[in-house]
Amino acid sequence: MESGSLLFSFFLIFTGAAVLATGALFTRQPLLVAYITLGALFGPFGLEIVNDTDLLNDISHVGIIFLLFLLGLDMQPSHLAHLLKKTATVGVLSSFIFALTGYGLGLAFDLPQHEALVVGVTMMFSSTIIGIKLLPTTVLHHKHTGEMMVSLLLLQDLFAIVTLLLLYNLEPSHQSGYSDLALAFAALPLMFLAAVLLVKYLLLPLMARFDRFHEYLFLLAIGWCLGFAELAHSLHLSYEIGAFIAGISLATSPIAQYIAINLKPLRDFFLVLFFFSIGASFNLDLIGMVVVPAVIMTAVIITVKPVVFGFLLRRVSEKQSTAWEVGFRLGQTSEFSILIAVLASSQHLISGVAAHIIQATAILSLIVSSYIVVFRFESPIALSERLRRD
Template identity: 40%
Template sequence: MTNFVFHDIALVIISSTVLGWLSLLTRQPIIIAYILAGILFGPWGLKLITEIEFINEVSSIGITLLLFLAGLSLHPTKLLELFGKTFLLTLLTSLAFASVSGGVLYAFGFTAMEAVISGVAMMFSSTILVVKLMPTITLHQKHMGAMAIAVLIMQDIFAVLAIAFIKGGSSTSVIGWLTSMVAGLFLALVAILVEKYVLRRIIKQVQRYNELLNLVALTWCFMLALIAEQIGLSHEIGAFIAGVSLASGPISNFLAEGLKFFRDFFLVLFFFTLGAKMDFGLMQSVLIPGLLLTALMLLMKPAVYWAAFRIEKETQKFSREMGFRLGQNSEFALIIALLAADSNLISASSSQLIQMVAVLTMTISSYILIFLFPSPLGTSKPLKID
C-alpha cells in the first residue's frame, strides 16, 4: 500500500499544481482547480488515483489547522462577546435553511426522514471556504472575520448535535451531547489556564528555535483535538480551543504565519478529494432536485444572512458581504450525508444529492467571493505581487 499512497499523493500534488497554475492564467479560483483535479484523476475520471479514502483522512489535518489558526486571531474575551451576539442569529437562520430545503425535498417525493436529514445538512456554511477566502488586511475585514468565525463555530456545535442524533437516535444522544458541551467548556477553561501558566513558559524557552516553536504549537493543537474527540466533540473544535487559548499570548501572530503553509498543503488534499468523491452515476437520479436546491441555497442564504445581520444593526455593506461569504453549504454536509447513508436513514441517492449540493454551492460561491470581494485567492490588483 505504501507505494500506492506515495504514487497517489505525488499525483495529487502534481495535478493540483498544474491546474492551479492554469487557473491563474485563466483568472479562475484556485480552489476550483483543486476540485477539478480530483474529478479528472479520481474514480470518475482517468482513475489514476485509488487511495481516495486515505488521502481524505489525511486532508482532515487541514481542517484542524484551519480552525487552530482561526482561533489564534480571536482573544477569549472577544470570542465570548461574539458568541453572545451570534447565538440567536445562528439558530434562527439554521432553522430557516433546514425547514425550507427539507420542505422542497419532501415536495419532490423524498421520505420525511430523508427530507429532515437533508434539511439539517443544508443548515451549515463552509468553514474551510469562509476562513480560507477571508482577508484580514483591514479592521473592517477583521471584524467580519471574527463574526463569521463565531457563526461557524456555533454551527459546528449544532452539527455535533446532528451527528450525535444520527449515530444514536435516542435520548442518550441528547444527554451525551449536553455532557460533551459542559466538558468542552471545562476544556476551554483548562486550556486557557495551562497556556498561561505552563505553555507560555515553554514557548519562552524555545522561541529562538522556529522549528521547535512550531512543533510546540502543533503539539498543543493536536493534543486538544484528541481530547475533544474523546469527550464527544469534533477535533476541529478542540483545535479551535487550542488556538483561542494561544490568542492572548505574545507571539500568536508569529505562530499563525509560520503554520499557514502546512494548513494550505492539507487543504489542497481536502479539495482534491472533494472532487474525486463525486459519484456522477448516482447524480443523474437526483439531478433536477439537486440543481434546484443548489440555486435555492445560493439565493436564500445570502438574503437571510443579510437580513439577520441588518437586524443586528450591522451596516448594509457589511451585511451584504457577510451574506455572500456564508452563502454556501458546508463540508459538514458531506459527513452527515455519509453517516446517514451508512446508518440506513437515507438512501444512497439522497446522500449523493446532499454531497452534490455541497460541492456545487462551494464551487459557485468561491467564484462569487473571488470576483466580488477582496480575497487572498482573488484576481483584484491590490492583492497581486509585482
C-alpha cells in the first residue's frame, strides 16, 4: 500500500468484504470466513493489492480495544470478582492440559523442544474476539453462560499478557529485565482504583452536566477508553487490559448502555480490518509445509477443548448444557496465539515454519469453531432463525 493510498485500500477492503459477505450469507457461511479469505486474496501473499498489512493491523487493533471496553461495560465488578474466583481452578487446569497437548503435538511433528514448548503455550488460549463476537449482546451477556465464558477468557488473557511480557524481556535489546513484569502486576489494582475514583469524581459529573450533548458523551467515552489503554501500555500491560478496566469502571453508571450501543458500529468497523489482517499475514508459499500439522492440530483442539472445559465446569457444579456450550464457544486458539508466534519468530526463538503452523492452526480453528457455534448455538449471525439473537 503506497503512501497516500489508505483510502483506496479501505475502499478495496470494505467493498470486497461486502461482496464476499453477500456470498457468505447466500451460502450460509459465517461472515468472519469472508473477511479472512479476503485478506488472503488481497494481501501481500495473494494478489498483492494491499501490502502494508502492518499499518492495517495497527488500525484494526483499535477494534479489539473497543471490544474489551464494551465487554467491561457489561460486567459488574463485584459479580466479576465472584466469577473469577469460581473459574480460577478451571482456567488454570485447562490451560495446563492444553499446553501439554500442544507440546506433545509439536514433538510429534518433529519440532525441537523449545519450538514445541511455544506451540504448547499458544494452545492455551481461546479467542476473545470469536467468543464475544458470537455472543448475543442482548441475551447471553446477562446470562450465566456468557458470564462464565467471559471470566475464563479474561483469565486466559492475563496468562497471554504474562507470556508476551516474558517473550518481550527475552529480546536482547530489552535491558529492563523482569522488573517490568512486577511493575505491570503491581499497576493492575492501582489502575482500577484510579479508574473508579476518576469516574466517580470527574467523568460522571461531566456527563451529568452535559448529558444533552450526545457528541460530547461519545467523544468522552472514546477518550476514556483510549486513555486507559495508553496508560496500561505505558505500565507494560496490554492496551486491552486498560480498555477493559476503563469499561468496567463505568459498568455501574446509568450511561453505560448508551455508550455501548453507540460504540458498537465503530468496533465492527475495526474488527473487519482485524480479520482481514489475519488472512493477509499468512504466507501462502509455506502452505504445503504447514497444512498437515495445522489440520491435525485444529482437529485435536476443537475436540479436546470442549471436552476439557465441559468436564472441569461440571466439577465446579455447572449444568451440563452450560458446561458444553462454554466449551464449544471456546473451542479454538486465539489471536494471542498469532501475536505470540509472530513475536517468537521475530526474536528467532522459533522457525518460520513453526510460526506458520501456529498461525494456520489459529486461522483454521477460528473458522471451524465459528461454523460450530453458528450452527449449534445462539449468536448474532446464527444460520437458523431459531438461534439468531442480537
